[in-house]
Amino acid sequence: MNVxxxxxxxxxxxxxxxxxxxxxxxxxVLALTVGLAGVAALYLQLGAQFVGFTQIMVYVGAVxxxxxxxxxxxxxxxxxxxxxFSSFWTVGSVVAAAVFAVLAWAIxxxxxxxxxxxxxxxxxxxxxxxxxxxxxxxxxxLMGLLLTAALIGAxxxxxxxxxxxx
Amino acid sequence: xxxxxxxxxxxxxLFSIGLAxxxxxxxxxxxxxxxxxxxxAANLNLIAFWRFGxxxxxxxxxxxxxxxxxxxxxxxxxxxxxxLAAYRHSKTxxxxxxxxxxx
Numbered sequence: 001m002n003v004x005x006x007x008x009x010x011x012x013x014x015x016x017x018x019x020x021x022x023x024x025x026x027x028x029v030l031a032l033t034v035g036l037a038g039v040a041a042l043y044l045q046l047g048a049q050f051v052g053f054t055q056i057m058v059y060v061g062a063v064x065x066x067x068x069x070x071x072x073x074x075x076x077x078x079x080x081x082x083x084x085f086s087s088f089w090t091v092g093s094v095v096a097a098a099v100f101a102v103l104a105w106a107i108x109x110x111x112x113x114x115x116x117x118x119x120x121x122x123x124x125x126x127x128x129x130x131x132x133x134x135x136x137x138x139x140x141x142l143m144g145l146l147l148t149a150a151l152i153g154a155x156x157x158x159x160x161x162x163x164x165x166x
Numbered sequence: 167x168x169x170x171x172x173x174x175x176x177x178x179x180l181f182s183i184g185l186a187x188x189x190x191x192x193x194x195x196x197x198x199x200x201x202x203x204x205x206x207a208a209n210l211n212l213i214a215f216w217r218f219g220x221x222x223x224x225x226x227x228x229x230x231x232x233x234x235x236x237x238x239x240x241x242x243x244x245x246x247x248x249x250l251a252a253y254r255h256s257k258t259x260x261x262x263x264x265x266x267x268x269x
Contacts, residue, residue: 002169005169005172009172009176012176012180013176013179013180013183016180016183016184016203017183019187019196019199019203020183020184020186020187020191020196020199020200020203025193025195025196028196028199029199032199032203035203036206039180039206039209039210042173042176042210042213043210043213043231046173046213046214046216046217047217048213048216048217048227048228048231050228050232051209051213051228051231051232051235054232054235055206055209055235058235058236058238058239059202059206059235062239063202063238063239063242066242066243066246067195067198067199067242067246069246070195070246070249070250071193071195073250073253074195074249074250074253074259083192084191084192084193085190085191085192086189086190086191086192086261086262087262088190089189089190091189092186092189092190093186093189093190095185095186095189096182096183096185096186096189097182097186099181099182099185100178100179100181100182103178103181103182104175104178107171107174107175107178108171110171112170112171112174118217118218118219118220118222121217121222121223123222123225123228127225128225128228128229128232131225131229132229136229139229139233143233143236143237146236146237146240147236147239147240150240150241150243150244151243153244153247154243154244154246154247155247157244157247157248157250157251158246158247158250158251160254
């Protein structure tokens with residue numbers, strides 16, 4: 001266990017826990033960007049540079065901005081603040097803690113300790129592009145189709161239909 | 167305890183935080199963010215197994231992570247669109263008060 005991993009793990013866990021526990025929704029999204037940037041730094045530490053920078057662009061850039069916009073557009077002017085957590089928050093917390101306990105037990109009792117760290121692989125963006133264009137070309141095309149469908153679907157769902165019914 | 171186990175423990179902790187948020191938050195947008203956190207935990211697992219696996223030159227873990235990030239982005243866009251449409255009907259994003267499917 002090395003020191004950079006501990007620092008990044010603390011940043012990630014504190015950021016995500018704050019994102020799920022704070023009261024103000026905009027503060028939650030700001031804490032979320034810290035946590036997701038920590039995850040991106042973990043990717044960089046593991047040698048997956050391209051995934052790390054994709055994570056920063058997609059999550060810290062796009063998804064966080066999208067969530068902030070959604071929070072601002074759904075901001076209700078009512079003065080009485082509802083409670084932050086649901087009425088059955090004890091049950092939810094117990095379920096999440098139980099899931100973590102089971103996962104940690106499974107990881108701890110597995111035979112992963114025999115693994116040794118292989119030498120750092122040289123992964124260039126050119127290799128990733130080659131793989132995307134040859135071996136993974138069909139998933140790539142399907143992803144383009146999915147993103148187009150999601151774009152059109154999100155616009156159609158969020159569009160205001162009230163003008164048409166008048 | 168070696169390094170792979172640390173990464174797996176961290177990602178399971180991340181998954182549990184996301185699950186707790188998705189289960190107990192009342193704001194629908196933050197529930198969606200909790201789901202995004204769970205997807206991130208899965209991505210961290212994929213990258214860790216790729217790095218510690220026997221054949222990292224095959225790039226399989228990286229490809230899985232890239233496609234998973236793309237799907238998560240599409241899911242976030244559609245989910246936030248649905249939340250906006252639901253907000254227009256019920257004037258709230260409080261999940262305890264969004265209890266009817268008909269507007």
